[in-house]
Amino acid sequence: MNKQMIVYDDQKKIFHLMNDNISYVFEIIEDTYLAHRHWGKRVESYSLSNKPTLKKRTFAAMNVPERPEFSLEYVPLEVSFPNQGDYREPSVQIRMSNGYTVSRFCYEKFEISDGAPEFIAFPHARDIPASGSQTLTIHLVDPVSSIRLLLFYTIFEDADVIIRSSKIINESNSGVTIEKLSSASVDRRYDGQMCTTFYGTHQKEYQLNRQSISHGKFSVGSSRGASGPQYPPYLSISKDATEFSGDVHAMTLIYSGNHLSNLERDQYNHLRLQIGLNPDTFTWQLGPGESFQSPQAVLSFSDKGYNGNSNAFHRFFNKHLIPQNWVKKPRPVLVNSWEMSYFNVSEKIMKDLIDSAKEMGFEAVVLDDGWFGERNSSKTSLGDWQVDANKFPNGIKPLIDYAKERKLQFGIWFEPEMISPNSDLIQSHPDWVMRTAEYEPLLGRSQYILDLTNAEVQTFIIDLLTRSIKDFGISYIKWDMNRHITDPASNVLNQAHAAEYSHRYMMGLYRILNTITTLFPEVLFENCSSGGGRLDPGMLYFMPQTWASDNTDGLDRQRIQYGASYLFPPYSLTGHVSSVPNHQTGRVIDFETRKHLASSTNMGYEMDIMQLSDHEKAVIKAHVEGYKEERDFLMTSEFYRLESPFDTNHCAWMFADQARNKLIVYLFRNTYDVSELSLLIKIPFIDLKANYVEVNSQKQYSGSELANCGIALENPIGDHLALRLDFEKC
Template structure:
């Protein structure tokens, strides 16, 4: 994001400082003793007009007032018992920061900077806020500067904390899973105690996403329920911790987890924490999802207007057995379906007959492409499709030429054995020479061949994460160094190859957060493409992320967690909820299946504008017998509803002969809506109250309705 323009100006000495977003306010003040920033109000416009719901008399028993306060950012020392956001010390001395407030500045457009200093320790702290125009998101981060003559040891350095008033308990909604089962929407009521999710895998990981929604558990999850959310912008190690604290509030803090356990900050150096995006909606979790979608559309910038083309990926059809002849056969079939982009996945480079070799030697295999890679790509483009390629730039195979030349480039601990994951090692992308190798490799591929799409994968976490001979571990900050290298390469792709579409992937959805989403065009939420499994994955994904970022394929994969069969139509409608792709071995499809697929692809092309840019509402859940996703243009002129029968396999409704119904939301009750396919008309009030009917049968388990406002 671009910082707000305009020079900093002095702000009121003690607050309140009020930040305005499109529909909300975020108000910060100093504590009565002037020692810490506290939340005064967060909610719809006007929420700051009156006593704070977090207001309290300041008297405590057996804890300090700072331990019970709704602190926005506070160090250990000043907050000794209930969880601090910053723990710092001089090496060998006692831990703790006791700072003083030194000033506040604001910038035009909604930015705030509060500064504090601990002269004895030699530390300056800036607590920073910035609104995102056109959204209800406030971005927060912290800057830590060593001002003394001795280095500092930072054991904890979170990005920020939020405080949410609740009655008896807080409802926490988070995204859980594992490989092939990412983004499962999960709830927990926290009345007292501590809750934490985290990743130390060098990426956000498959088990949890760096995202959390908070509500008062006494209220329903949906409807007119105040809902608060956070998302950490960091593709490395992270944590989110929630404490149900004394006094009727839950306090959530989030930030990095350094691989080394602590970091050293040298005199004169400044550490800037990752951005913590904070969002609010008065319309429940579904409303919060729309806030995040608008934020991610803004992250995309001008690239949001780029058409996300229907792709075909060859992996599930050919695996590692890649040859020009087979790939062109697939390409001809894909072109006949209306596919716009053909992507060759793993196996296109030498030594890649299975997963034991080849990674790092990124040049086309002459045996697989005997007439040359240029001629092969030209053959694909002659069919009217763009061409794309899979690559795993951070990985190396022990049997590769690259590893033979540069064994020192991988993460390793001197004298210790290396762990192979997927028969590969991980390059230390924090090294300048490794970054240069990756940049040169991508520049050569994209400069030599007519490639317009790049799928960036990462299929293993770092294990023996060390860099022998480079100095003390706490001084290296290997996690941040890898993140900087990763983001540097993505930024280079944007600036030097702006016409190339980039897809992000890490064994499925292992690295999806705002820093990656700001630098890629789409991401791959999961390697699981089974129909009902995928529907559940996408349901959770859409609570946190926008449809235009969600790559989804139609395949023939059987269910892993829910094996009930579903139709080809079900698979297509599921994939059409985001960015449509096809990954099945379409050579084996019957002519009838290919004709049906061509019809769905043509229909998707008519709808993708409203799917990618419209306001999204989630209708029911995959656990219901019928669920759907509603997309609406900003002006409400067109509504697209994707619906699925997730109940009995025979499609039988609860009452025989009665269709299932999905109540739509956000429509004008007085308007009339015409079904573009059947020609039938409904009033907005009818669709809101009675719902849109879907008559499921064994042969009809998914459908699309397009409604145009008259």
């Protein structure tokens, strides 16, 4: 029996979800509607102390005629519908068989159950019995249309998050159309909060965007067929919060396709936060007896600033999202062939790379793009996943065996969702291309997209990967996706369901991923979409790590990794040390900066390690060996951002074990400023009552001194300084 974390007060009509740190409260009002009352720090009991008084407003619709002061226009709601007097953005919109979107949902009943719901069709919060969780299911019914709406709320003992989702069941005799179904909608009082989201592009992912909240609507999302680097699924609000203090409320979505986050400030200074499927690219036909389940939203709260909020996400992702067999399993330190040789790979090059990798202490070698078909450029051969006999006359299996003999793992790059116009596959299966019948599909990166709504295509990809893993004996797959959707259509999908295409594509992808990762749990899958183009919680459910960005530049990576850490544990992000001048920016940034940035992630290399001097090889070997020694610490430690590269010329962060016995601090100073005579960094989130020794200098400090006074550091002439401080408790 789990600890009771959900209680219902029948007299007050209040639901209260709580663990040791947070509470989430809402009320049944007028025996019909659900009013939001609290989401934040734990309250021991709740007696409606903050319930707003109501006042009659001219033009406000009266939902209860005998109570003219009551109107949904200014009630803080848990779920909202159009045409009920609430003119804010609805969270659910259903078009009935008569063509209208009028609905009147009423509260019917609730259920409290131990555990978390599991959804076979798509990623979700994993129910780990030992951790303790409970789920509240609310039933709302429209008695006229016979449509049932279920709202799910799950809370965990070991994570300061609420998991929300929605399900629509058609209990009528007529078909209906779902036009919008948010995973979560929460109304709060506006109190001068700021809004934080992310923007970005290829090679510039997870850029922080913080702004004031004006009257009206603000939204970010994706219609690209993927979560996208432009506006990934994240929305937070906070007032006067810093990285170190203040209340932060944040949302994300366990989904990898088209999504939308809404924030609305109305005329009464109420805020409505929503996250879910993007209604601009989504409708769903629901026949009699059919149901539709939304993806899950993750709602995170902390009163310890953005760092505290991020740590809540990190703990939840590690405990309840990442594949459990990989949570505490070290990932191999690898060298990737891409920036070394691009498409010009061969048996000799890879053998030499294996020998050099073994010499320098690497644990895996990855053969990136260019090994199959006639793949000498990006314009050909996607879909023709036969080994290029000109580059590998003996095939790949002997090469993999060669690596294994040297105690090295071997990985291969795939882009399974794509097809080239110049390929044998398109000649034999032109009907497998995502396209409309009337128009020629558009190219992106010289390639088309396979129609993953087609079960034959799904089976083809599953069989391809199954055969490759078994025949080659590979232990690692880098799964890439290098373009977005422009022609969302299929020749096997009924035209009546055309507007469902984008979501059906994602369901097809999830079926493939679920099948393959279940068949081969020991294979390490790395998520990639030209870097972080599909860096989202949905992909993290199947693949425990993501290539954060194709941009490995030592300056740009500071912002990318800093921003991505708002959601993702650093060890779930991969970062590689690459050569200079950097292939993306042309910048020449010192090795120490590049090394420390990569060491702050799931570290690897991506350069020609075979052409290095003996000294350079020795330096890399020392780095690799040192990283392997502290890998377990990095994998299990807590992460804290200390100085923001978005606000200053510096970037700093810290790894710390839970007992604060060991700390690693990285500090990056970019351009040199002659007026900055020395550097100063404060180190909060440590044991204030303990004493620490800085291992490199052997100087001792009290924890309270490091947190409140900081530590001064030399600021030598020259751009791009990178420092590492190691503290151990005395």
